[in-house]
Amino acid sequence: MSGASTSNNKQVLKSEWMDGFRDLLVVMMPILTFGIMFGAASSAAGYSIGVSVWSSAAIFAGASQFVFLEVFKEGIPGWSVVLAVFAVNFRHILYSAAIANKVRDFNKWQKAFGFFLLTDLQFAVTENRFSNFKGKRKITPSYYFGFGIFSYALWVIGTVVGAVFGSLIEDPALIGLDFVLPIYFLSILMGFRKRERFFPVVLVSGIVSLIVKNTLGAPWHISLGALAGIAAAVIFSMIYPSKPMVIEDEEEETTLV
Amino acid sequence: MSEILAFYIAHEVPLLIFVLGVVTYLTRIGGYLVLSRFENIPTPVQAALEAVPAAVITTIVVPPALSAGLAEITTMVVAGLACFRLQPILVIVLGLAVLVALRQMGL
Numbered sequence: 569m570s571g572a573s574t575s576n577n578k579q580v581l582k583s584e585w586m587d588g589f590r591d592l593l594v595v596m597m598p599i600l601t602f603g604i605m606f607g608a609a610s611s612a613a614g615y616s617i618g619v620s621v622w623s624s625a626a627i628f629a630g631a632s633q634f635v636f637l638e639v640f641k642e643g644i645p646g647w648s649v650v651l652a653v654f655a656v657n658f659r660h661i662l663y664s665a666a667i668a669n670k671v672r673d674f675n676k677w678q679k680a681f682g683f684f685l686l687t688d689l690q691f692a693v694t695e696n697r698f699s700n701f702k703g704k705r706k707i708t709p710s711y712y713f714g715f716g717i718f719s720y721a722l723w724v725i726g727t728v729v730g731a732v733f734g735s736l737i738e739d740p741a742l743i744g745l746d747f748v749l750p751i752y753f754l755s756i757l758m759g760f761r762k763r764e765r766f767f768p769v770v771l772v773s774g775i776v777s778l779i780v781k782n783t784l785g786a787p788w789h790i791s792l793g794a795l796a797g798i799a800a801a802v803i804f805s806m807i808y809p810s811k812p813m814v815i816e817d818e819e820e821e822t823t824l825v
Numbered sequence: 826m827s828e829i830l831a832f833y834i835a836h837e838v839p840l841l842i843f844v845l846g847v848v849t850y851l852t853r854i855g856g857y858l859v860l861s862r863f864e865n866i867p868t869p870v871q872a873a874l875e876a877v878p879a880a881v882i883t884t885i886v887v888p889p890a891l892s893a894g895l896a897e898i899t900t901m902v903v904a905g906l907a908c909f910r911l912q913p914i915l916v917i918v919l920g921l922a923v924l925v926a927l928r929q930m931g932l
Contacts, residue, residue, distance in 0.1 A: 598912070598914050601914055602914065605917065615838070619838055619839060619842070622839055622842055623842050623845075626842055626843055626845075626846035627842065627845050627846040627849050628846075628849070629849045631882075632845055632848075632849045633845075635885065636841075636842065636845055638885055638889075639885070640841065646837070646841050646844070649841065649845065650841075650844060650845065650848055652881060652885070653845045653848050653849065654848050654851075654852065655877050655878070655880075655881040656878055656881050656882060657848070657849050657852035657853075657878075658852065658874065658877035658878050658881075659877075659878050660849070660852040660853045660855075660856070661852050661855045661856040661859075661860055661874070662856055662860070662874065662875075663853070663856060664852075664853050664854055664855060664856030664857040664860075664861075665856030665857065665860035665861045666856070667856075667857070668856065668857040668861040669861070679854075679857075680854075683850070683853045683854035683857060684850055684853065684854075686853040686854075741928075742925075743921065743925060744920075744921040744924040744925045744928075745921075747893070747897055747900065747920075747921075747924055748917065748921065750886055750889055750890050750893075750897070750901060751900065751901070751904050751916065751917050751920035751921065751924075752913075752917055753882050753885050753886045754886055754890075754901060754904055754905055754908070754916075754920075755904065755908055755913035755916040755917060756882055756913065757879060757882045757883060757886055758905065758908035758909075758916075759908075759913065760878060760879040760882075761908075763875060763879065764872075764875070765872065765875070765876060766879060769876045769879050769880050769883070770879060770880075770883045773879070773880040773881075773883035773884050773887075774883050774884075774887040776884075777883065777884035777887055777888055778887060778888055778891065781888045789884055789888060790881065790884045790885065793880070793883065793884035794877070794880040794881040794883075794884050795880075796880075797876060797879070797880030797883060797884075798873050798876045798877060798880050800876075801872045801873060801875065801876030801880070802869045802872050802873050802876075804872070805868055805869055805871070805872030806868075806869060809868065
């Protein structure tokens, strides 16, 4: 790029932004719809519009925000919510490790803000673009933020719409809003089904969490149930050695190591 | 000290949400800061890392789903099967439709 004229540079920069925006258009409706569902579920759980929007603006992660709604109830300590959110977001650690060498040219602030925007979708489009160019073209900040900033805006806008809509509904159960969380988590869970050791993990976590919920009680069923499932995964990996680690996304499978 | 505690209690929900935002951010930058420095990750550690999200989400899904009524359990079965064919967003829409229909029928 060093030999190009300034106007040329500007044009490239503009088309990078446009590419990011164009890739966003494809997933615009799902982002908006999920935002609306979160806003409505948050209202149904009794939170004000302000709190619901603050959640989307500060966290910007559907799974974390739904976990907050599901887990944070009367008598449940804050630390157990923090722990559950941390664990649910574990996949992001793998994303950020995988994306690290693609954003190497970002400056310090672009990295700091860029990782804030690293959702499942952002990861998927970034990996996809990188592999489309077979590594010959770098991921530019313009592309990355062209996708990321607009998806953030859509998420917040969707939440406002959903929260306002949800606050107008007198009986959330009438349209099933009281049960949107279990269905949502089930769909997320099933997204992991192609991973190795999926079934032993789910079986062990499910059984142990049921037992603990009926003996020690909440919130211990989450941490102890999860630990049991993780232990099962480790034991299984020792009995049946695995293939190299892969990260799942809708577009493709990316080898991390 | 007691002032800080009083402030926390008065604003517990927004502050907790802020902490959850920080935790989410740490996981998003954590792999870049920590994991990308390692050349090789031992297999049991890989297995454990991979299992974490599914393990946690299972503990959040299973107990409430099984303690709910017949309409809810049926909905979960239908939604679970739909996951093999449909996008998550469509699974949720379908699930809600099934649930509302079953409740209307008095299940």
